[in-house]
Amino acid sequence: MISSLPSEKDSMGKTLYNYQGSWYYPNTLQAILNYRKHFRARDTYIILASFPKSGTTWLKALVFAVVHRNKYAPNLVSHPLLSDNPHNLVRFLEIDLYVKNQHPGLEELPPPRLFATHMPFQTLHESLRDSPCKVVYVCRDIKDVLVSRWHFISRLVKKEELYSNYPVEEMVEKFIKGAYSFGPFQDQVLSYWKESSVNANLVLFMRYEEMIEKPEAQVMRLADFLGCSFTEEEKQSGMVEKILELCSLGNLSNLEANKTGTFTCGIAHHAFFRKGGVGDWKNHLTNEMARKLDEMVEKKLEGSGLKF
């Protein structure tokens, strides 16, 4: 089935396949097919969705801390986030759980069950629409996503080759063309935006920039959506601020667990923490590149009510 799909070669000669409008490497696509065949939505499933490099790690940490705050008090002394990477606490459906296992036993996990995905909305199961599941989507400006991805990929190659063999121009070209892992960005963003507009109980649409600008308000919005609003007492006791501090880039990136660990795929835990914030693209992209990317996104989002 996979080999019959439209395909493209990436710059290293690896084949990407197009499935339901998105591009994937074969092992991810096989996991998606496993997921589509076997996943059944259950109560208390929470799915955190994002385009890679949009703030997934932060969202995972925040949601984990929010929904488990009665079980694990958010402090800087003893909390699961202090000893494990957020990606181990909230695992990806298609790049982790369903990779080697058609039945990863999701329902055996204690509720609330948190999972993550980079799939577009149309590829998440249809059964989600009629379920009490919750989907939280985080998006970020395409230019910062691109630059973050470029740094991430560059850091995966050997240190001495850093950046030299992966020009940012190539990444821009890829984004414009659309054929790159989980791309095109704008199609995915639109898929979640549309669903959040018609089905606000199912999909919460969040923006990384708003989380940076007004973190307290966004965390409270998150808790409201997930059905575990902060009580007045919790707000007075500084619970929201404590969660934000626990999940901050500064705190997480300085933990031993994130400075040293490695995932089974070989990627270092620290690769998911860099500079954070808004607008780093200005240090790496020309105005012409920025204009092309913005125009492409605007064109796709025209008439949708979503603006960057």
Ligand code: A3P
């Ligand atoms: P930069 O590369 O711009 O620094 P993802 O988690 O989707 O892979 O996205 C990674 C981006 O989110 C990186 O952006 C990373 O630095 C940033 N990030 C990771 N943890 C964060 C946190 N706790 N708060 C804010 N940003 C965070």
